[in-house]
Amino acid sequence: MARRTRVKICGITRLQDAHLAQELGVDSLGFVFVPASARHVIAEDAAVIVNQLSPFVTPVGLFLNPTVEEVQHALNLMPSMVPQFHGQESGEFCDQFGRPYLKAIGVGAGKPMPEESELRAFGQAIGFLFDSNEPGQLGGTGHAFDWARLGEKMHKPLILAGGLNVHNVAQAIKQVAPFAVDVSSGVEQAKGIKDSEAMHAFMAAVRHADEQVLE
Numbered sequence: 114m115a116r117r118t119r120v121k122i123c124g125i126t127r128l129q130d131a132h133l134a135q136e137l138g139v140d141s142l143g144f145v146f147v148p149a150s151a152r153h154v155i156a157e158d159a160a161v162i163v164n165q166l167s168p169f170v171t172p173v174g175l176f177l178n179p180t181v182e183e184v185q186h187a188l189n190l191m192p193s194m195v196p197q198f199h200g201q202e203s204g205e206f207c208d209q210f211g212r213p214y215l216k217a218i219g220v221g222a223g224k225p226m227p228e229e230s231e232l233r234a235f236g237q238a239i240g241f242l243f244d245s246n247e248p249g250q251l252g253g254t255g256h257a258f259d260w261a262r263l264g265e266k267m268h269k270p271l272i273l274a275g276g277l278n279v280h281n282v283a284q285a286i287k288q289v290a291p292f293a294v295d296v297s298s299g300v301e302q303a304k305g306i307k308d309s310e311a312m313h314a315f316m317a318a319v320r321h322a323d324e325q326v327l328e
């Protein structure tokens with residue numbers, strides 16, 4: 114059977130981009146609830162978009178060291194939203210919402226990779242998203258990290274992020290075999306504004322790569 118790598122497009126701020134992503138078969142759309150980000154959207158605006166999505170497209174809300182109230186507010190507006198914790202949140206913090214979530218792990222030069230035992234602290238995580246971590250940058254850097262740093266198979270699905278684009282996503286799928294790939298800058302014309310051609314090309318590259326890998 115051919116592989117089916119799931120795709121998450123992150124940094125959605127416009128309904129038209131969400132609609133196109135959905136038409137292209139994207140599995141998940143990410144909304145950045147990080148006020149300092151150039152892709153920031155408020156939960157109320159994201160909810161307007163999320164309410165118009167197919168029930169089979171998963172909305173993901175990105176947080177970076179949020180308060181409990183911020184997360185709860187977004188969950189109240191978008192009950193189907195999966196939080197993605199991108200900061201130094203503890204397992205206890207992430208688990209308290211009683212909801213499935215994604216935990217982002219920053220991979221940076223000289224920064225050790227987490228032990229499997231550390232990841233097990235995030236009991237209700239449904240996956241771990243590995244992203245480039247660069248000093249002084251929040252995320253969504255558009256830079257890839259050295260995928261060779263990812264170790265053996267993990268106990269939960271791996272989502273690969275960081276600098277993916279039409280040129281490198283096939284190699285990423287071949288080398289890492291992630292459950293999903295996550296892209297933001299690689300399909301943008303400006304921060305938070307997606308590029309329809311780049312989205313088409315990215316999805317085609319993922320599907321083509323999947324056809325090359327038999328499971």
Ligand SMILES: O=C(O)c1ccccc1N[C@@H]1O[C@H](COP(=O)(O)O)[C@@H](O)[C@H]1O
Nearest residue numbers: 123150251252253254255275276297298
């Ligand atoms: O996109 C942002 O502005 C952002 C801010 C704070 C934390 C994470 C952020 N983005 C995440 O980074 C990945 C990778 O982005 P890129 O493809 O390298 O641009 C993105 O998908 C978000 O999960």
